Every structure is written in C-alpha cells, then in structure tokens.
Amino acid sequence: MITNERQYRITKAELRHFEEALDPTTGYTPSPGVDPDMKGVMDDALRSEVEVLSAQLKRYEDLREGRVSQREIEGLRELPTALIEARIAAGLTQKQLAECLGLPAQQIQRWESNLYSGVGVERLQEIADALGMGVRETISYAVSA
Amino acid sequence: MYFDDHGHPPVFERARTPEGFAEVCVDPEAGTIVWPGGAAGCRTAYVDGSFVTAKEDPEDFDGCWESEGVSLKALDPVLCDFKIDLERLT
Numbered sequence: 001m002i003t004n005e006r007q008y009r010i011t012k013a014e015l016r017h018f019e020e021a022l023d024p025t026t027g028y029t030p031s032p033g034v035d036p037d038m039k040g041v042m043d044d045a046l047r048s049e050v051e052v053l054s055a056q057l058k059r060y061e062d063l064r065e066g067r068v069s070q071r072e073i074e075g076l077r078e079l080p081t082a083l084i085e086a087r088i089a090a091g092l093t094q095k096q097l098a099e100c101l102g103l104p105a106q107q108i109q110r111w112e113s114n115l116y117s118g119v120g121v122e123r124l125q126e127i128a129d130a131l132g133m134g135v136r137e138t139i140s141y142a143v144s145a
Numbered sequence: 146m147y148f149d150d151h152g153h154p155p156v157f158e159r160a161r162t163p164e165g166f167a168e169v170c171v172d173p174e175a176g177t178i179v180w181p182g183g184a185a186g187c188r189t190a191y192v193d194g195s196f197v198t199a200k201e202d203p204e205d206f207d208g209c210w211e212s213e214g215v216s217l218k219a220l221d222p223v224l225c226d227f228k229i230d231l232e233r234l235t
Binding site: 001030031033034035036037038041042044045047048051052055056058059114117 | 174175176177199200212213214215216217225227228229231234235
C-alpha cells in the first residue's frame with residue numbers, strides 16, 4: 001500500500017516503466033534463448049503489475065482527495081491498515097501525526113512500514129484518537145456450549 | 146552439466162544417471178532443453194518482498210526468474226498465473 005507522497009511519486013514512475021514495456025513502440029524483445037511463447041507470459045506479468053500499481057495509486061488518491069470516509073474491516077489484523085488510511089484521509093503526513101503525538105519525526109513512518117507490529121493497544125488508541133477515527137465493530141464471540 | 150557443492154534439486158536425479166542424461170534433448174519448437182524428470186531449466190531465481198523481511202506474517206512474496214532457456218511446457222503453471230485479488234491489496 002502507498003502511505004506517503006514519496007511512495008506515490010515512485011509508484012507513478014514505476015507504473016510508467018511497466019506501461020512503456022507493454023507498448024509495442026517502446027517495448028522489449030526477449031533475448032534469442034527465450035522460448036517464443038514466453039513473451040505472452042512476460043506481458044501477462046507486466047499487465048498484472050500495471051493493475052496492482054494502478055489500484056494502489058487510485059486508492060491513495062481517493063484517500064487523499066477525501067473520497068473515502070470509512071472502511072469495513074474483517075478482523076483486528078486490518079486495524080493497522082485502517083489507521084494508515086485514516087491518517088491519509090485526515091490529510092496528515094506521517095511527520096505531522098508524529099508531531100501531534102509528541103513522537104520523533106520518523107516514528108509513525110517506522111510503525112506504518114511494519115504495519116504497527118508490536119505497538120501496544122494504548123498507543124494504537126492514542127493514534128486513533130489523534131486521527132479522530134471512530135470505530136464501531138461487531139465482534140463475534142466463540143460461545144461455549 | 147554442473148552441480149555445485151550445495152547439491153542439486155531432486156528433479157535432476159534422473160539426468161545425473163547415464164541413461165537419464167542420454168534422454169536430454171532439445172525442444173525443436175521452443176529451442177529449450179528437455180530434461181528427464183521434468184525440470185524447467187531456470188538458472189536463476191530471486192525471491193524478495195515481505196518473505197525475506199523480519200515480518201512475522203509476510204502474507205506474500207515477490208520473485209523473478211531468468212526466462213532464458215526455460216521450458217514453458219515444463220514450468221509449473223502457478224508461475225504463469227498472474228490473477229490478483231485487488232480488494233485484498235487495497
């Protein structure tokens with residue numbers, strides 16, 4: 001997932017490279033030792049990357065432009081993604097959120113890069129509060145018979 | 146045929162015997178080597194992405210492989226399947 005402007009710019013540039021590779025005028029020719037049918041497989045791989053990068057760019061743009069106001073999560077595992085998206089939707093950079101919380105400038109970026117792995121519940125709550133993130137979730141219990 | 150000190154994958158077991166080695170031939174259409182035992186003949190593969198990080202649950206991995214000399218007929222179809230679940234990605 002794209003979490004900041006730097007990643008957004010890099011992803012856009014990489015997307016162009018993949019698109020150029022697929023364009024017959026700027027594309028590539030497999031080397032002579034490659035099975036002739038392999039070109040189709042290589043093109044499929046490139047198209048798949050184009051699809052992935054385009055979807056990630058669109059999601060980031062939608063969040064940044066305020067076109068996403070909520071996300072349904074299917075488990076606590078998705079909570080970190082929701083926190084990242086909530087920050088982007090709130091128009092805050094990683095550095096700005098870190099400043100809001102009195103944390104070192106790079107701290108949010110570090111946490112986000114490993115999806116808040118190992119960060120305590122209280123801290124997660126503090127971040128959700130700073131982002132004004134509302135959570136209404138139905139949690140199902142495994143009820144004993 | 147050269148196998149280094151790290152040994153060789155089981156798929157080359159038959160090609161290491163004189164009878165198996167005699168079966169090695171070239172696919173006339175693809176121009177690639179046909180190995181007894183079904184090896185696709187890929188010489189180099191790289192694995193990257195979360196799979197090689199310290200993430201406890203990598204969920205996926207990225208990889209690429211050298212296509213020169215690879216037999217498409219022998220290649221595991223999963224390596225040519227690029228269907229993706231975009232909803233999961235975003």
